[in-house]
Amino acid sequence: MSSKDQILKSIRNKIVPAADLPSIDQDWIQYEDPLAQFSEVLGMVGGAVEVVNGPEELAQKLAEIPAYSQAKKTVSCIAGLAGSVNLNDIEDPHDLEDIDYAVVPGEFAVAENGAVFVTDAKIRHRVIMFIPQHIALVIACPDGNVNDAVVSNMAQAYERLVWDSNHFGCFISGPSKTADIEQSLVIGAHGARSLHVFFLK
Amino acid sequence: MSAVKNYDHPTNADRFNQDQARTHWHDSSLWFIREKRDRMARSLPEWETLRATASQIKAHTVGKLADYLEEFERNATARGVKVHWAKDADEHNRIVLELLQKHNAKRIVKSKSMLTEECHLNPWLEKHGIEVVDTDLGERIVQLRQEPPSHIVMPAIHLKKEDVSDTFHEHLQTEQGNYDPNYLTESARQHLRQKFVQADVGITGVNFAIAETGGLVVCTNEGNADLGVSLPKVHIACMGIEKLIPRVEHLGIFLRLLARSATGQPITTYSSHFHGPVEGGELHIVLVDNGRSELMQSDDFRNSLKCIRCGACMNTCPVYRRSGGHSYAATVPGPIGSILNPLRDAKHHKSLPFACTLCGSCSDVCPVKINLHEQLLTLRSEVNHRKQLPMSKTFPMKLASWVFQRPGLYAWLGGIGKFFLRTMPRFLIYNALNPWGRNREMPAAPKESFRQMYAQRKKAKKNDPS
Ligand code: SF4
Numbered sequence: 001m002s003s004k005d006q007i008l009k010s011i012r013n014k015i016v017p018a019a020d021l022p023s024i025d026q027d028w029i030q031y032e033d034p035l036a037q038f039s040e041v042l043g044m045v046g047g048a049v050e051v052v053n054g055p056e057e058l059a060q061k062l063a064e065i066p067a068y069s070q071a072k073k074t075v076s077c078i079a080g081l082a083g084s085v086n087l088n089d090i091e092d093p094h095d096l097e098d099i100d101y102a103v104v105p106g107e108f109a110v111a112e113n114g115a116v117f118v119t120d121a122k123i124r125h126r127v128i129m130f131i132p133q134h135i136a137l138v139i140a141c142p143d144g145n146v147n148d149a150v151v152s153n154m155a156q157a158y159e160r161l162v163w164d165s166n167h168f169g170c171f172i173s174g175p176s177k178t179a180d181i182e183q184s185l186v187i188g189a190h191g192a193r194s195l196h197v198f199f200l201k
Numbered sequence: 202m203s204a205v206k207n208y209d210h211p212t213n214a215d216r217f218n219q220d221q222a223r224t225h226w227h228d229s230s231l232w233f234i235r236e237k238r239d240r241m242a243r244s245l246p247e248w249e250t251l252r253a254t255a256s257q258i259k260a261h262t263v264g265k266l267a268d269y270l271e272e273f274e275r276n277a278t279a280r281g282v283k284v285h286w287a288k289d290a291d292e293h294n295r296i297v298l299e300l301l302q303k304h305n306a307k308r309i310v311k312s313k314s315m316l317t318e319e320c321h322l323n324p325w326l327e328k329h330g331i332e333v334v335d336t337d338l339g340e341r342i343v344q345l346r347q348e349p350p351s352h353i354v355m356p357a358i359h360l361k362k363e364d365v366s367d368t369f370h371e372h373l374q375t376e377q378g379n380y381d382p383n384y385l386t387e388s389a390r391q392h393l394r395q396k397f398v399q400a401d402v403g404i405t406g407v408n409f410a411i412a413e414t415g416g417l418v419v420c421t422n423e424g425n426a427d428l429g430v431s432l433p434k435v436h437i438a439c440m441g442i443e444k445l446i447p448r449v450e451h452l453g454i455f456l457r458l459l460a461r462s463a464t465g466q467p468i469t470t471y472s473s474h475f476h477g478p479v480e481g482g483e484l485h486i487v488l489v490d491n492g493r494s495e496l497m498q499s500d501d502f503r504n505s506l507k508c509i510r511c512g513a514c515m516n517t518c519p520v521y522r523r524s525g526g527h528s529y530a531a532t533v534p535g536p537i538g539s540i541l542n543p544l545r546d547a548k549h550h551k552s553l554p555f556a557c558t559l560c561g562s563c564s565d566v567c568p569v570k571i572n573l574h575e576q577l578l579t580l581r582s583e584v585n586h587r588k589q590l591p592m593s594k595t596f597p598m599k600l601a602s603w604v605f606q607r608p609g610l611y612a613w614l615g616g617i618g619k620f621f622l623r624t625m626p627r628f629l630i631y632n633a634l635n636p637w638g639r640n641r642e643m644p645a646a647p648k649e650s651f652r653q654m655y656a657q658r659k660k661a662k663k664n665d666p667s
Contacts (some may be wrong), residue, residue, distance in 0.1 A: 004286040007488075007490045018264045018265075019260035022257040024451065024453065026250055035595075039329060045467070045470070078378045094398055112467060115468050125431070127431035127432055128430050154452070154453040154454075155453040157453065158452060161449075162445065163416060165476075166478075167476065168473070168479075169473075170474065171471070173467065173468050173469070175470070176424040176470055178386060179355075179464070180355060181357070181362060181365050181385055181386060183367075186382050186386040188390065189338060190393060190397070190423045190425045191423065
């Protein structure tokens with residue numbers, strides 16, 4: 001008998017009382033001003049938020065961030081914003097090791113925990129979310145309504161997501177961090193040292 | 202690590218307590234995290250609903266585990282994932298080694314996985330000439346020191362920054378005497394970046410696997426799991442079979458509980474969802490039983506399979522905080538470890554159910570509502586039945602039960618006890634024969650016992666019936 005069959009048999013041999021699956025359709029928290037809540041929580045976990053009108057203002061605001069203006073190598077996955085390295089020209093993701101700043105699209109934001117959902121659906125190398133020294137996530141708000149791009153809680157977040165394809169998806173909440181040395185919070189463990197979230201109207 | 206492993210918790214705890222200042226520091230570091238957890242729990246009005254829902258989803262899943270495992274395998278396979286099944290630690294290790302050898306992999310980066318610790322994967326791979334680098338900062342620190350993790354979420358919680366600095370100075374050539382956590386973390390970042398770039402294969406643990414989609418979720422704060430599996434083409438994910446959840450929407454419950462319970466954060470920095478391999482790459486998932494299906498047998502202990510390894514029960518446990526993770530001599534320490542380990546290996550871990558004051562704090566914080574302290578109590582009698590208890594525990598119990606069956610004798614002894622506590626010189630009370638008097642004052646003995654007070658009250662009432 002294969003290991004699989006042995007494990008399944010061992011499980012099926014046990015008499016376990018059946019329990020119903022509970023409904024997850026409950027009265028979960030709703031924030032009056034989801035954007036304000038999102039900004040506050042993201043601030044707490046070391047990130048920053050900005051609402052911008054159009055790609056020009058995005059470029060302007062980015063230029064005010066020293067990590068961006070001083071970056072030697074940048075990647076942009078945002079239409080209308082240039083980067084010095086084109087992700088689609090890169091064959092081997094290892095070549096992205098020295099990227100200083102990446103600007104990548106985010107899908108939507110979650111107010112309760114300061115997270116932004118990102119996917120590699122339109123990005124050739126998913127490592128670009130993790131390997132640059134600094135990162136900005138840009139959430140498009142097509143009708144100019146920022147609150148459409150922020151959900152209050154994680155139950156609503158999963159309502160928005162579909163998993164038909166094999167794409168990688170990730171909730172990112174703030175820059176990379178660790179508190180493994182005496183519980184002292186240090187920003188910039190392995191991933192991004194800073195994280196900005198832009199809502200693009 | 203000492204050559205001969207001592208499994209006796211009291212002995213190990215005693216050693217940990219030699220350094221009182223350090224014990225105190227350890228205690229308060231963990232309590233600080235417990236308080237952060239409390240603030241997070243209080244910030245959500247639905248906290249208790251979340252816990253109850255999570256607990257019930259897990260109960261349901263355990264009841265249909267075989268079906269869900271098959272569903273998971275089907276859906277993962279359809280996405281191009283290769284699913285492997287391992288009955289025990291040995292089989293798990295063999296599967297991983299074979300995969301690595303097939304790819305001629307010599308350098309591996311691994312993010313935190315308690316399962317691979319449980320299976321002792323690292324020494325096995327090293328024996329076969331493969332370099333395994335733990336990339337979680339805390340895990341890297343203890344790996345360099347050749348120590349096991351002392352906590353499942355914060356592996357180096359027992360170490361001070363001076364210890365880390367010395368270790369890094371020795372292995373990473375950092376400045377001697379530089380204790381700045383920023384400097385030390387930066388040094389580790391540089392060191393581990395090289396390892397990420399050189400790695401042939403990335404190994405991760407799994408926080409949740411989803412039957413409905415065949416996907417899996419890995420949570421980290423550092424981003425080490427993602428870096429580790431986004432550069433190499435091959436990703437091996439190792440998981441215990443209890444990590445399964447039925448539907449992807451259930452993540453909306455569990456991800457809200459996990460980080461808040463673990464470290465008092467609203468969510469981990471990165472909660473990554475892997476569905477299928479990267480283009481041109483491979484994703485392998487190893488499903489491991491290693492005693493888990495046996496746990497399903499018992500109505501008393503089945504609940505412990507709900508555990509999502511958040512570590513909250515450790516952070517709150519007065520015994521864990523004051524004895525340190527290593528005193529449990531097991532991969533998973535603390536309250537949940539004190540259940541899981543003796544059930545698997547009673548001979549070695551028989552002292553663990555007694556590393557508990559039965560205060561119930563663990564059950565109060567557990568995000569999936571495991572009745573930890575009740576299980577620990579039940580486990581004590583199991584250990585007793587298996588005749589694993591030392592005389593120092595069984596004899597006083599027998600004596601006490603004999604006394605309790607004789608109320609007159611009990612009252613008389615109580616009077617004597619109070620008399621002695623009040624009148625005896627200190628050295629007769631605080632000495633080696635009375636462990637209850639160590640590092641603490643005995644309570645002041647009241648003049649009258651409850652029985653005496655009650656009898657007097659009754660008498661007074663009789664005399665004055667108004
Ligand atoms: S038993 Fe509960 S509190 Fe302890 S680690 Fe598991 S889930 Fe967390």
